[in-house]
Amino acid sequence: MTEQTAPLEKRYATAGDYVQLLKPRIMMLVVFTGAAGLVAAMGVTGTGINPLMAIIALLAIALGSGGAGAINMWYDSDIDAIMTRTSVRPVPAGLVPRSEALAMGLILSGVSVMLMWMASNALAALMLAGSIIYYGVIYTMWLKRSTPHNIVIGGGAGAFPPVIGWAAVSGHAPLDAWILFAIIFFWTPPHFWALSLLAHGEYEKAGVPMLPVTHGAKATRLQILLYTIVLLPVTLTPLLTGLGGWVYGLVAGALGLVFLSFALRVFRSRAGDEGCTGAEKKLARNMFLFSILYLFAMFAALIVEHGAGLYVPVGGI
Amino acid sequence: MTDPKAPIAPAFTTLNPEAEAARASRNLWLGLALFGFVVIVGAITAIRLAEAAKTGDAEFYYHMGDKGERIEGDGIVALPPGMAAEETDQAPESPESEVETP
Numbered sequence: 001m002t003e004q005t006a007p008l009e010k011r012y013a014t015a016g017d018y019v020q021l022l023k024p025r026i027m028m029l030v031v032f033t034g035a036a037g038l039v040a041a042m043g044v045t046g047t048g049i050n051p052l053m054a055i056i057a058l059l060a061i062a063l064g065s066g067g068a069g070a071i072n073m074w075y076d077s078d079i080d081a082i083m084t085r086t087s088v089r090p091v092p093a094g095l096v097p098r099s100e101a102l103a104m105g106l107i108l109s110g111v112s113v114m115l116m117w118m119a120s121n122a123l124a125a126l127m128l129a130g131s132i133i134y135y136g137v138i139y140t141m142w143l144k145r146s147t148p149h150n151i152v153i154g155g156g157a158g159a160f161p162p163v164i165g166w167a168a169v170s171g172h173a174p175l176d177a178w179i180l181f182a183i184i185f186f187w188t189p190p191h192f193w194a195l196s197l198l199a200h201g202e203y204e205k206a207g208v209p210m211l212p213v214t215h216g217a218k219a220t221r222l223q224i225l226l227y228t229i230v231l232l233p234v235t236l237t238p239l240l241t242g243l244g245g246w247v248y249g250l251v252a253g254a255l256g257l258v259f260l261s262f263a264l265r266v267f268r269s270r271a272g273d274e275g276c277t278g279a280e281k282k283l284a285r286n287m288f289l290f291s292i293l294y295l296f297a298m299f300a301a302l303i304v305e306h307g308a309g310l311y312v313p314v315g316g317i
Numbered sequence: 318m319t320d321p322k323a324p325i326a327p328a329f330t331t332l333n334p335e336a337e338a339a340r341a342s343r344n345l346w347l348g349l350a351l352f353g354f355v356v357i358v359g360a361i362t363a364i365r366l367a368e369a370a371k372t373g374d375a376e377f378y379y380h381m382g383d384k385g386e387r388i389e390g391d392g393i394v395a396l397p398p399g400m401a402a403e404e405t406d407q408a409p410e411s412p413e414s415e416v417e418t419p
Contacts, residue, residue, distance in 0.1 A: 011335070011339075012335055012336050012338075012339035012340075013339060013343065014339055014342055014343065015342055015343050015345075015346035015347075018343070018346075050364050050368070052360060052364060053361070053364060056357055056360070056361060059357070111354065115357065115358075115361075118358070118361045118365075119361055
């Protein structure tokens, strides 16, 4: 009998490392926006859903997001190893083999779609499958490494959850659901580009054609401002259709103005340029952090209005 | 030259205590995840059956004839959706029974 001793490593993979493959912070935002779509659909359409089925539908959205995240970590492990921010992820850190990340991604994706179908309906399950393919294949394997528009087009993947949540309740995806999609779609570029202004050197090193790498920081700051200007009226369209009431209107309006002021200040700054000051870097970082709060607050307002009975219509058409 | 019929000595890997603890922890979480999946599927099934019982959707299967037709107490035979009256021999064979398509 031959006996070998496993080589001593610095540490061994734990269950927590496998959880990190699922990108838990993105998952939380995805689940939250999905929940907002679900609750808004109940309030607007008057359709009910068994509470346990609603929780399982949200779990399916979470698992789908995690599965797509694991596929992303599998495919991007080469560029993740180059960038400092991502080099500590489980695959480039050598804790989880690439094959296991892929297997986990595929299994979770399949399970999530199946659970969604069982707990709700075929439309929600198909849209969940579509969003996983959108993120795991179209964005990760194609757009991310081939075009500076990667974030703009790829943002569609993260915009699906409220539509899926809506479809899980009602079996339909009406205009109101797509308005929620549009809010996230137009929010994603200024949100992500604010961060990429700080990390463009890393993306350049890894050969990822993010906008600050291909067009420079100045063009990126302009695009952040333009997308923010487009985003503001989009966030107010729920008031026109009756999806959002006074609470939503106040939150979206007030925080939208703060977000616009961030975009203006970033536009006027030299954030991302060679030799920009620490304060300018901090400004871009604060805009990135505020963007998360902004989206969270708007969707929380919808949940409060439709879930807690605080909906008071502004008018609408 | 080695004898091809000679038994092959298996190669065992002895894990050190840290590796063993990490593996045990991963196995525990994997087991819990599988158990959770079974519970979720069971819960969905139970809820679906309960909802179907409330709406009467499941009742069809408790009164089904050999051809999939619905048989009720008063002799009325209702066909399942998509089934034509000609497809069942209930109608011509039993003139007293009516055939209804839902």
